[in-house]
Amino acid sequence: MGFVKPTILQILEGPFKEYQWPQLDALARCMSSDFGRCRHKLNLVEMLPYKEIIMIQKIAKLVRNPKKNIPLVIKVMQQQMCLLFQNTSFFMQGQMDINPKSRWYRDDFRKLTGGFYPKNDDKNRQICNLKPWDNTRRDMLALLLRTIVEKKIKGDIVEVGVYKGYTAKLIHYYMPERKLHLFDTFEGFTETSVIAEKKDTNFSIPKGHFADTSIDRVKGYISQQNSNVLYYKGYFPESIPGDFDKLKFAFVHFDADLYEPTLEGLKFFYPRISLNGMIVIHDYNTWPGARKAVDDFFSDKKELPIPMPDKSGSALIVKQDNLTSLTN
Numbered sequence: 001m002g003f004v005k006p007t008i009l010q011i012l013e014g015p016f017k018e019y020q021w022p023q024l025d026a027l028a029r030c031m032s033s034d035f036g037r038c039r040h041k042l043n044l045v046e047m048l049p050y051k052e053i054i055m056i057q058k059i060a061k062l063v064r065n066p067k068k069n070i071p072l073v074i075k076v077m078q079q080q081m082c083l084l085f086q087n088t089s090f091f092m093q094g095q096m097d098i099n100p101k102s103r104w105y106r107d108d109f110r111k112l113t114g115g116f117y118p119k120n121d122d123k124n125r126q127i128c129n130l131k132p133w134d135n136t137r138r139d140m141l142a143l144l145l146r147t148i149v150e151k152k153i154k155g156d157i158v159e160v161g162v163y164k165g166y167t168a169k170l171i172h173y174y175m176p177e178r179k180l181h182l183f184d185t186f187e188g189f190t191e192t193s194v195i196a197e198k199k200d201t202n203f204s205i206p207k208g209h210f211a212d213t214s215i216d217r218v219k220g221y222i223s224q225q226n227s228n229v230l231y232y233k234g235y236f237p238e239s240i241p242g243d244f245d246k247l248k249f250a251f252v253h254f255d256a257d258l259y260e261p262t263l264e265g266l267k268f269f270y271p272r273i274s275l276n277g278m279i280v281i282h283d284y285n286t287w288p289g290a291r292k293a294v295d296d297f298f299s300d301k302k303e304l305p306i307p308m309p310d311k312s313g314s315a316l317i318v319k320q321d322n323l324t325s326l327t328n
Helices: 004-012 019-033 048-063 068-082 106-112 132-150 166-174 189-203 214-221 242-246 259-272 290-300
Strands: 158-159 179-186 229-233 249-254 274-283 316-319
Touching: 004 106, 106 132, 132 166, 132 179, 132 249, 158 259, 166 179, 166 214, 166 249, 179 214, 189 259, 189 290, 214 229, 242 259, 259 274, 259 290, 274 290
Parallel strands: 158 179, 158 249, 179 229, 249 274
Antiparallel strands: 274 316
């Protein structure tokens, strides 16, 4: 029986040169087969510690198929580097396993379930990135929207608090077939906002906070795919159009931060949300006004706000009480 390829043996000779050539040949052959079947036959336990054998196997896999395994090594290195930052103020999280870039991605599972997208769906859906530190929120929103599509929950989509349009673009590009209504001052916190928040929560906010935006900049950023994105500029809830009483909604995303717009938005949209429709309130675990508005509103409702682990701590509510829906 001849020896295996010299290239593998040369690699083995480096860290394990004290072993005899036949032993190294046996080790290299074992690396090309199932370790569980050959370890006792070759007396490998006596030749090398278990950890060293595993390391040799990994080296051999890399040499045999570098095109496949080098990208995997890079992913493992990135994963291990996260350990350096796990207890610091900034920590990057791994991609979900249904993301093709994940180290543990399985295409068979994606084909079975659809992954981030509805199974057997023919729509051109895209998932737009948020900021890198908001991947958890990005994935959460995509999966919730997928559920809206799969369960055929009827209604338009609303976002209260648009800022620069990051989440609005994500929503529109994922569900371009639905109308998306966007409410914002598009000029940051107004004097009215400052006074109302101090009265409602005793929390002081600076006038003009989040003012580095405009409706034209948001429109340019979103670059809408069709006519389904509608803008409503002004102080909420005064900016709600009169004909909204006739509409029903499948998904409402609040990112208004403050007590009054969040509470008034819940009062208006909650009874108009379809059964099993969803409400997401961003900053539930960041802004006192958003937290207080949610807790106050749902204190006498059937639904329980579920905290989400994204950066700013969103809360999720799934509409359960059909009796309070005006349009089902």
